[in-house]
Amino acid sequence: MLEALQKRRAIRQFEERSIEREKIEQLLEAATFAPNDRMREPWHFYVMQGESLKGYEKVALQFLEQRFPTKPHLVASSMEAITKTPLVIVVTSAIVEGDEGATKDNTFAVSSAIMSMWLMAEALGLGMVWRTRGVGLVHDTALHTYIGATEQEQLIGTLCIGYPAEEITSTKKRTSFVEKTTWL
Ligand SMILES: Cc1cc2nc3c(=O)[nH]c(=O)nc-3n(C[C@H](O)[C@H](O)[C@H](O)COP(=O)(O)O)c2cc1C
Numbered sequence: 001m002l003e004a005l006q007k008r009r010a011i012r013q014f015e016e017r018s019i020e021r022e023k024i025e026q027l028l029e030a031a032t033f034a035p036n037d038r039m040r041e042p043w044h045f046y047v048m049q050g051e052s053l054k055g056y057e058k059v060a061l062q063f064l065e066q067r068f069p070t071k072p073h074l075v076a077s078s079m080e081a082i083t084k085t086p087l088v089i090v091v092t093s094a095i096v097e098g099d100e101g102a103t104k105d106n107t108f109a110v111s112s113a114i115m116s117m118w119l120m121a122e123a124l125g126l127g128m129v130w131r132t133r134g135v136g137l138v139h140d141t142a143l144h145t146y147i148g149a150t151e152q153e154q155l156i157g158t159l160c161i162g163y164p165a166e167e168i169t170s171t172k173k174r175t176s177f178v179e180k181t182t183w184l
Contacts, residue, residue: 004119005119009127009168009172011127011166012081013084013165014162014164018086019126019163023126024087027121036112036113037105037108038102040096040105040106042106042109044153045090046090047089048087049086053087056082056088056143060078060079060135060142061075064134078135081160088160089161090149092154093109097152107154114130117159121161126164128159128160131159135158137155138155138156138158139155
């Protein structure tokens with residue numbers, strides 16, 4: 001287990017080929033086993049490939065052009081995160097009205113589910129990165145609206161997935177748990 005956790009990497013370069021339906025379903029199934037408070041199973045998955053992904057491209061382009069009107073090169077390079085990704089899965093978490101604690105717990109559960117998907121992706125020979133910023137559009141309303149999520153859902157992750165076109169063998173230096181732990 002430790003080896004799998006150490007090897008997991010954020011993969012951002014993908015081959016053009018599409019992902020088999022069976023593998024996508026395995027990713028989604030892996031997510032459903034995540035721990036979650038009171039079995040609310042607060043996740044929902046929006047799967048985009050082909051035409052729907054093209055639509056997301058348009059939404060992201062509009063967002064970037066508005067945000068960086070004087071930086072066309074930045075817009076173009078940022079767009080590659082979507083245009084060169086064969087599969088995007090947006091994961092949302094249920095908002096529990098009037099219960100901030102439960103809403104937070106739902107976010108934690110969905111984050112766990114995303115981590116399960118990340119490890120599952122690697123086990124299936126796929127690469128993945130969890131995006132929130134920029135074209136990830138997690139902190140903006142545009143993607144929420146585009147996918148048709150309800151007001152009772154919040155976006156947690158835009159997962160860019162594909163067959164890896166890069167191999168990252170170096171381990172990113174991590175601070176030892178020793179410095180992050182207080183033994184009480
Ligand atoms: C909540 C969350 C949000 C992230 N958002 C982005 C993002 O917007 N863009 C991006 O390129 N990577 C994003 N990442 C990936 C991190 O940059 C990456 O996990 C980190 O650099 C550590 O590298 P590793 O995953 O290869 O260990 C995000 C990761 C997490 C957990």
